[in-house]
Amino acid sequence: MNNECIHEVGWRVHIKIFWWFTKYVFVCSNCGDVNYSPTIKGFPRLTMKMDKNRRKIIVNRIKTPDGTILTSHSVHDYKTHMDANGKEYMVDGGHDYLRRTVHDDDPYEELSVYGDEPFEMIRKELTWGTYGKMGDQPLTFIILQDMRDAHLRAIIRQKQGAGWFRDFMKKELIYRIENDIVVRDLTPDGDSTGE
Numbered sequence: 024m025n026n027e028c029i030h031e032v033g034w035r036v037h038i039k040i041f042w043w044f045t046k047y048v049f050v051c052s053n054c055g056d057v058n059y060s061p062t063i064k065g066f067p068r069l070t071m072k073m074d075k076n077r078r079k080i081i082v083n084r085i086k087t088p089d090g091t092i093l094t095s096h097s098v099h100d101y102k103t104h105m106d107a108n109g110k111e112y113m114v115d116g117g118h119d120y121l122r123r124t125v126h127d128d129d130p131y132e133e134l135s136v137y138g139d140e141p142f143e144m145i146r147k148e149l150t151w152g153t154y155g156k157m158g159d160q161p162l163t164f165i166i167l168q169d170m171r172d173a174h175l176r177a178i179i180r181q182k183q184g185a186g187w188f189r190d191f192m193k194k195e196l197i198y199r200i201e202n203d204i205v206v207r208d209l210t211p212d213g214d215s216t217g218e
Contacts (some may be wrong), residue, residue, distance in 0.1 A: 026056070046172050051102050077139060077188060079138030080118045082148045086132040087112045095122075096164065117184075146195055151184070 083095040089107035097117035104112050108129050115122040121135060135149045150164035175192045178184060199205065 033141070049149055079133060081138055081140070081145055081146055081191075082120065082134070082150075083098070083114060083116055083118065083135075084095060084134040084138040085112065085123065086134055088129050088131070092134070096150065115142075116198075142194055142198065145191060146198065149188075167191060169206065170195070171208055172196070172199065 050066055085093050086094065087104055087106045091104045091106065091112075093102045093104055093112060093115055095102055095114040095117050098119050099115070100112065100117050101115045103124075106112055106129070110126050111124060111128055113122070113124040113128075123131070136144060138145070146168040147166060149167040151167065151191045152164050153161050154162055159218060169194075175196055179189050179192055179196075182189070
């Protein structure tokens, strides 16, 4: 907890989950600390520190000691892995927060990418989930730099997904124009279509 801040200004929210569980949350508008307490008095326990800079999470990813990559693509996309060392590792939070299982004696490697990184890195890491053109395929994730030009324009035009994601798609289209890059559909024999 920030000892210099006395948490006088902020928001109090009452959360009721089922009939027997009540919780109050206080978010300090001065320092960004979040406090959870079973009663409104005191807010004694600090359980989460908010990012004061509010850096946008582009990729929420870790590498476990045995080399397994775990990526959380959305808010409740909870992924676990039983590592070769016998310990379980977890990621969660997608683009909204970083949640991890921590083993101090066998740490994971943090591979997350933020929105203030160079765009050349973001375009190689940011992924879009798709079920295919007709929506009848299994969910796959496409890296921004590999998305078809027509697909990017359709998503922007139809205002699909989050606004911050579409902003990166617009940057990608500008980047392609500036660098003379075109990404089109491929026919079964590997030739590009005339989109």
